Amino acid sequence: MDPRLSSALLAGRAAAMLSRALGRGGGTVLPGHVIQRLDPSALQAIARRLPRGSVVISGTNGKTTTSRMIAHIASRTGVHVIHNRSGANLMTGIVSAIAAQTALSGRPRGDLGLFEVDEAHVAEAVDSLRPRCLALLNIFRDQLDRYGEIDLISSRWRKAVGRMPYDGLLVLNADDPIISRLADDASCRVVTFGVEDPRVGGGSIGHDADRRLCPNCGHRLRYARVTYAHLGAYECTECGWRRRTPETALTSVRAEGSDDMLLTISTDADAALVCLSLPGLYNAYNALAAAAICEAVGIPLSATAENLSTFTGAFGRYERVPIGAGEVRLALVKNPVGFNQVLAAGIAGQATTIVIAINDHFADGTDISWLWDVDFEVLDTSASGADTRPHFVCSGTRAHDIALRLKYAGLATADIEVEPRLEFALRIAVEDAEGGGRAIIFPTYTAMLDVRRSLQRRGSVAPFWED
Amino acid sequence: MSGEVCSVADPSPLSGKTDVRLSLVHLYADLMNLYGDRGNITALRRRCEWRGIDLELQEISLGERFTPRECDLFFFGGGQDREQVTVSRDLAGANGEAIIEAVSEGAGLLSVCGGYQLLCRYFRTSEGEDIPGVGLFDAYTVGGPTRFVGNVVAERLDGDEVRTLVGFENHSGRTHLGPGLQALGRVVVGHGNNGEDSSEGAVHRNAIGTYLHGPVLPKNPWLADRLIHAGLTRRYGTDAILETLDDSSEQRAHESVARTVRRAGNVRTSIR
Structure with a gap:
């Protein structure tokens, strides 16, 4: 027993209780601050004692959903997971999550650590956790004001990859050239996942693509197939550098109505069918990544597939809230590729009210210019001859910007209402749902938390730290 | 939206003309398109469309050429360092000269951030390496130790009228204007060209360089119209008068940002 660690954990517990008592968000961050201050090596000490080690997941989009899928699968196959499931993914959030599941003696009450990590903190997480598995999902332009250009993030990840334990495993997205290139910096074993269904995607690269040049030699990449943004099957005609053949592959993707998908996931040895209750190709990628990571930690594909079929969305990411005779859906938006994918999934198609709530606080990104890279043009139904058009409500601190977009x-413009006050914008959506309508809310991160708080007060959803 | 397209003082070759068109070249659109740069194209396209002007968009990338005489407007967006080096090499040949030629003949041009830097004389990186520029603007850029990131409000004195510009900057380059080069505006909140002399952007004939994205044109419609005006004047050879549009949404978005930013920001002395 380490007295310094024990007292740090005790102080962390007090901080968690205080945070909950003050209603500040369920103690997902504050205990980590306290513990790190009192014992900077607490995380290493606890992580070392996890019997099945740790998994670290990062990427621009899909971190929370993918890690929640894995937690869902693992817990149903008898693995006790310690997970920062609230999405608090800075080091303080990770320390808070692990401390909440650790006895004062420093012994973790779980088998496997599962941590989603903010893009800028991957190297730090690798150093502290010494993970058995590091999974990198994708990289897109996101909050340039905070993260800088994607080259900056990828160079940080290169460092993180180089610092992985030799006996660790790197799980990479084969379809993302920037991610796939990281395999060359690895001194540990690498496996990849990717889409192998030739019917998915098209031949031309999207305007929201971030990398069209070969990460190896700087010449233009040639794509045989683009799944979305800069993801797909590519090769460099100059130096011959090309996509790796994925060990875990999505060999078939089929949309089942507007809310579900039927997926076939294949490995060398096995193949399994998954009925996923989430729409959109980006969620198919999340499920594929989850399967690849589960495979890496020894969960058989059949168990993965069976349990993926009972997974429902992570809070606020794609959440359906029944209200009255109708429902309100929440779909978090953070960056152009993510927003375009949500729109491409067609979930706004049936909506009677569409609320777009854009805040420009630090956690949202203070630069909202990315809204102009989102294809809102697809929401224009005037040409399709639809008899009813959705009512648009623009809200948040940048309500006027989204109205202009x-x-x-x-x-x-007659269909567009500007209501910067989120509480009032939500009321419009709720009233529509009560009357049997289908409202959808696209909030940025802090707007999502505000909307959920309001819905929680109405008793419509559980607090996110209990969800 | 329809009505009179655009008219000029009579007698004019433009009055009553129904097939008014403009050509817009988007330079290296596939490599230089950070920060919602596409929004500038959207703003120009819609504002032409609402006036019945047919805007033909041509995207130019590595190794592709264009005929300067046929180009009325140019847009050159921001990019990452790696892309910027690649584009710089391609610009060093015919395309750089063609841009200078078109601008000298009156073409309108908007360049933002990286595009702006590539149209100056050179960019000296923090490692001391020089990336050559086109030299359209008599200015040079030096890589700085920190990034200037945040909302910007700038002002421009146009005759007796004070125009405001709102946008967002995110750059580490410090651009210094040559003695004869006019700035686009004067920074009220934010850093602008270099954080020292409160200048923001540059104007040479109808070519504009700026660090403002956001993107800059939708929320500053007067700047978009100035470019369209320049393009029309170049193509049709007379001083065009643009039909006034209902810009109330644009004004509300402009004012809401300007108000919030002035309240929160570190306001320098205003022209007003």
């Missing part, structure tokens, strides 16, 4: 997307 919609105007330039060609939507009728």
Whole structure:
């Protein structure tokens, strides 16, 4: 027993209780601050004692959903997971999550650590956790004001990859050239996942693509197939550098209505069918990544597939809240590729009210210019002859910016209402749902937390730290 | 939206003209498109469309050429360092000269951040390496130790009228203007060209360089219209008068940002 660690953990517990008592968010961050201050090596000490080691997951999009899928699968196959499931993914969030599941003696009450990590803190997480598995999902432009250009993030990840334990495993997205290139910096074993269904995607690269040049030699990459943004099957015609053949592959993707998908996931040895209750190709990638990571920690594909079929979305990411005779859906938006994928999934198609709530606080990104890389043009139904058009409500600190974006997307200004006060914008959505309507809310991160708080007060959803 | 397209003082070759068109070249669109740069194209396209002007968009990338005489407008967006080096090499040949030629003949041009830097004389990186520029703007850029990131409000004195510009900057380059080069505006909140002399952007004939994205044109419609005006004047040879549009959404977005930023930011002395 380490007295310094024990007293740090005790102080962390007090901080968690205080945080909950003050209603500040369920103690997902504050205990970590306290513990790190009192014992900077607490995380290493606890992580070392996890019987099945740790998994670290990062990437621009899909961290929370993918790690929740894995937690869902693992817990149903008898693995006790310690997981920062609230999405608090800075080091303080990780320490808080692990400390909440650790006895004062420093012994963790779980088998496997499962941590989603903010893009800028992967190297730090690798150093502290010494993970058995590091999974990198994708990299897209996101909060340039905070992270800088994607080259900066990828160079940080290169460092993290180089510092992985020799007996560790790197799980990479074969379809993302920037991610796939990281295999060359690895001194540990590498496996990849990717989409092998030739019917998915098209031949041309999207305007939201971030990398069209070969990460190896700087010449232009040639794509045989683009799944979305800069993901797909590519090769460099100059130096011959090309996509790796994925060990875990999505060999078939089929949408089942507007809410579900039927997936076939294949490995060398096995193949399994998954009925996923989430829409959108980006969620198919999340499920594929989850399967590859589960495989890496020894969960058989059949068990993975069976349990993926009972997974429902992570809070606020894609959450359906029944209200009255209708429902309110929440779909978090953070960056252009993510927003475009949500729109491409068609979930706004049936909506009667569409609320877009854009805040520009630090956690959202203070630069909202990315809204102009989102294809809001697809929401213009005036040409399709639809008899009813959705009512658009623009909200948040940048409500007027989103209203302007919609105007330039060609939507009728008569259909666009500006209500910067989120509480009032939500009321419009809730009233529509009560009358049997289908409202969808696209909030940025802090707007999502505010919307959920309001819905929680109504008793419509559970607090995110209990979800 | 329809109505009179655009008219000029009579007698004019433009009055009553129905097939008014403009050509817009988007330079290296596939490599230089950070920060919602596409929004500038969208703003120009819609504002032309609402006036019945047919805007033809041509995207130029590595190894592709264009005929300067046929180009009325140019847009050159921001990019990452790696892309910027690749584009710089391609610009060093015919395309750089063609841009200078078109601008000298009156073409309108908007360049943002990385595009702006590539149109100056050179960019000296923090490692001391020089990336050559086109030299359209008599200015040079030096890589700085920190990034200037945040909302910007700038002002421009146009005759007697004070125009405001709102946008967002995110750059580590410090651009210094040559003695004869006019700035686009004067920074009220934010850093602008170099964080020292409160200048923001540059104007040479109808070519504009700026560090503002956001993107800059939708929330500053007067700047978009100035470019369209330049393009029309170049193509049709007379001083065009643009039809006024309902810019109330644009104004509200502009004012809401300007108000919030002035309240929160470190306001330098205003022209007003």
